[in-house]
Amino acid sequence: MSGGITLLVDGEPVTGAPGQSVAAVLVAAGRPGGVFCGMGVCFGCLVTVNGERDVRACLRDAGDGDVVGTQPREPS
Ligand code: FES
Numbered sequence: 001m002s003g004g005i006t007l008l009v010d011g012e013p014v015t016g017a018p019g020q021s022v023a024a025v026l027v028a029a030g031r032p033g034g035v036f037c038g039m040g041v042c043f044g045c046l047v048t049v050n051g052e053r054d055v056r057a058c059l060r061d062a063g064d065g066d067v068v069g070t071q072p073r074e075p076s
Helices: 022-028
Strands: 007-011 012-016 046-047 052-056 068-069
Touching: 007 022, 022 046, 052 068
Parallel strands: 007 068
Antiparallel strands: 007 012, 046 052, 046 068
């Protein structure tokens, strides 16, 4: 058994593996967004995770059931 995890990305379920970063899951799902450096430098990968804004997807471990939003930040 693979023990995969499922994230909800912009309302769509996307599967990944435990220990992957949110960015890795997005890239594997063909939704790379702004992932450029993959190591927390470029800030291109900002997403919302479970309502938390400005999370760098490449530095956040993906968790089963995480709700990820890849839209650009909303105007305040
Ligand atoms: S990909 Fe560059 S900060 Fe995440």
